[in-house]
Amino acid sequence: MLEAGKLLVGGSRNPDETLKKPEYLDLKFGNRHGLVTGATGTGKTVTLQVLAEGFSAAGVPVFCSDIKGDLSGIAAVGEPKDFLLKRAEAIQFAEYDNAAFPTIFWDLYGEKGHRVRSTVAEMGPLLLARLMDATDAQEGVLNIAFKIADEGGLPLLDLKDLQALLNYMGEHASEISSRFGFVSKASVGSLQRGLLVLEQQGAEHFFGEPALKITDIMRTTTDGRGMVSILAADRLMMNPRLYATFLLWLLSELFEELPEVGDPEKPRLVFFFDEAHLFFSEAPKVLLERVEQVVRLIRSKGVGLYFITQNPLDVPETVLAQLGNRVQHALRAYTPREQKAVKTAAETFRANPEFKTEEAITLLGTGEALVSTLEGKGAPSMVERALIRPPSGRIGPLTDDERRRLIAASPVAGQYDIDIDRESAFEILMARAEKAAQAEIPKRAEVEVPADEQEASEKSGSAAGRWTLPGFGDAVDEALGKAPPKKRGEGAGRSGYQRETVIEAAMKSAARSVASSVANQIGRALVRGILGSLKR
Incomplete structure (x- = not known):
């Protein structure tokens, strides 16, 4: 009954239920x-x-x-x-x-x-916008993000890479707008919230390496x-x-x-x-x-x-x-x-x-x-x-x-079961930010902050102080390879002033900026670096 070059689907029948012909x-x-x-x-x-x-x-x-x-x-x-x-x-x-x-x-x-x-780059802005249910304006920002990544040598592999790039775009919105068209911080913020929703829905499992080979x-x-x-x-x-x-x-x-x-x-x-x-x-x-x-x-x-x-x-x-x-x-x-x-x-x-x-x-x-x-x-x-x-x-x-x-026993056993996290946009942007800070600020320059002002700024979260969430500043210092800060008053001079380097102040200020943008999620997140990208 089988014929070469053909796939048997079934058999059609006559009104009396007898076989008419194979289909x-x-x-x-x-x-x-x-x-x-x-x-x-x-x-x-x-x-x-x-x-x-x-x-x-x-x-x-x-x-x-x-x-x-x-x-x-x-x-x-x-x-x-x-x-x-x-x-x-x-x-x-x-x-x-x-x-x-x-x-x-x-x-x-x-x-x-x-x-x-799949990597974020392979997904592309069109399908990613569909996945995030983005508006036309937000899709435009995504297209600009992919353009910046291509020109800047920033591989977009997983969600934290895209989050880091969006953070960068939000901080440099005016410069980017002058070249690629208007980029509003509101659209960037909406996309960042969309990425958090994707993480909660499990999409983070889909983005990364090794990516599926069509073969x-x-x-x-x-x-x-x-x-x-x-x-x-x-x-x-x-x-x-x-x-x-x-x-x-x-x-x-x-x-x-x-x-x-x-x-x-x-x-x-x-x-x-x-x-x-x-x-x-x-x-x-x-x-x-x-x-x-x-x-x-x-x-x-x-x-x-x-x-x-x-x-x-x-x-x-x-x-x-x-x-x-x-x-x-x-x-x-x-x-x-x-x-x-x-x-x-x-x-x-x-x-x-x-x-x-x-x-x-x-x-x-x-x-x-x-x-x-x-x-x-x-x-x-x-x-x-x-x-x-x-x-x-x-x-x-x-x-x-x-x-x-x-x-x-699968022929692809072991090829896709272990995550690979190579250097990509997140690591590159973080390294560039650290290098820029070290180049612009003398490495050993120091500023003196009165102890009483330091205490007040810690409570208010101003640029001279620290983010008030317990352990947040320590996580930033640890990520930068610094020892945890000394307790207030420890090592202070006669005048009662506590010494703090400009680099430390700049890094802490950057950390506070990132933390404030995701304050509603900070209870469940860990600090990943000065750019503040979060990964569950």
């Missing part, structure tokens, strides 16, 4: 993208697994997100359950067998797979099968904006890095985007245009994109028009919006005179779907009501022990 997805049209839709519980996840298994068996690497953990079962041998055997028999799938598929697990948080990271999700095994990369997204879905932004970043990286290959005999990589509505909901126009451009052009890079969602109305029409391979599971038509969705879905298929497509969509059972794929010279086939083939892997999630064993 295939031609691999040479696998990069023409696809759509899998249907209401909850109608079999979308199993269809996704069937397609992923088919592409893997054909030697095509696969990347997919696993929202509920059910897709992880593809890495284990399936069980010959009665209902699966009956389904294989119903579509005359004599070659059906249970098997496991080579799998790599990924997780932004490093809990259920290898860590996935590691395009692997094949020695026996010619494509590796299935599964992103554990159950926790990530708690922050839908981060989930969508990460996948859009990955898509953009593929588009920029992969060479043109035209129309290969089979895709170089296939992506499955579950919960696809998150890509498009509330997205600004400029981002939607970027997504539409990538979907339209990435086909020539040999990459196929398959969107999985409940409602076809979740996908913009300009994107929907690019999706040539369709699998439509049952939809409900209780509300006016659902009725509109059913009608829209029916109109996107090439009609079959044997049944009414709009009516059939509401009558499909679990495991059934309307199937239409590209054939011949790239024209869509007539829609058929089909029974989806049973998957060879396990239906359901792996156990924790099974997952841990597979992670330990």
Whole structure:
């Protein structure tokens, strides 16, 4: 029943439930993208697994997100359950067998797979602004920040690098505005607050090094099968904006890095985007245009994109028009919006005179779907009501022990599991500030501060005193390699004056400036340096 160069999706049936013909997805049209839709519980996840298994068996690497953990079962041998055997028999799938598929697990948080990271520079200002829900003015400030980083040799790797650069921009707003355009301290402050929110949401786990290499999700095994990369997204879905932004970043990286290959005999990589509505909901126009451009052009890079969602109305029409391979599971038509969705879905298929497509969509059972794929010279086939083939892997999630064993035996084990913190914008800016202070102020110059004025200034937080938070000044001194300050009165002369170097006063003043900008967060933070970047 299997045909070379084709992926078996299922079997269409006659009105008397006998097999009409097998339904295939031609691999040479696998990069023409696809759509899998249907209401909850109608079999979308199993269809996704069937397609992923088919592409893997054909030697095509696969990347997919696993929202509920059910897709992880593809890495284990399936069980010959009665209902699966009956389904294989119903579509005359004599070659059906249970098997496991080579799998790599990924997780932004490093809990259920290898860590996935990107640097702030690779993310870029557009996607970062989307992640932070920035206004147009704030996005403009981000673009200026990236320009300054490029010109100044300041690598932006993690959130503390961007925080340090924003601190610098806030302190030099007038000079920067004269060159790049108006930069308001209010916009800088809003972006700094946005970074704190990202940290609280766990985005700090995503930014850093080592960054993900695209080649590691395009692997094949020695026996010619494509590796299935599964992103554990159950926790990530708690922050839908981060989930969508990460996948859009990955898509953009593929588009920029992969060479043109035209129309290969089979895709170089296939992506499955579950919960696809998150890509498009509330997205600004400029981002939607970027997504539409990538979907339209990435086909020539040999990459196929398959969107999985409940409602076809979740996908913009300009994107929907690019999706040539369709699998439509049952939809409900209780509300006016659902009725509109059913009608829209029916109109996107090439009609079959044997049944009414709009009516059939509401009558499909679990495991059934309307199937239409590209054939011949790239024209869509007539829609058929089909029974989806049973998957060879396990239906359901792996156990924790099974997952841990597979992670330990992964071909990328140890490559992404340890953080690397090399010199970047944070360290460079801190070093430059220290060097500038030492160059401008004589190293041994001293000022005398009356003890009573010192005590008063400590309480008021003036430039001559210290920040009043316990231990804050000590942390600054320790970061600068200085010994903790002497207690008041210790080492004072006859006049009762306490001596303090100008460098110490300047450094403490800088520390107070930073601390005041994040006073609402200071209770949970540690001082990282005179620029005051915070890291949880």
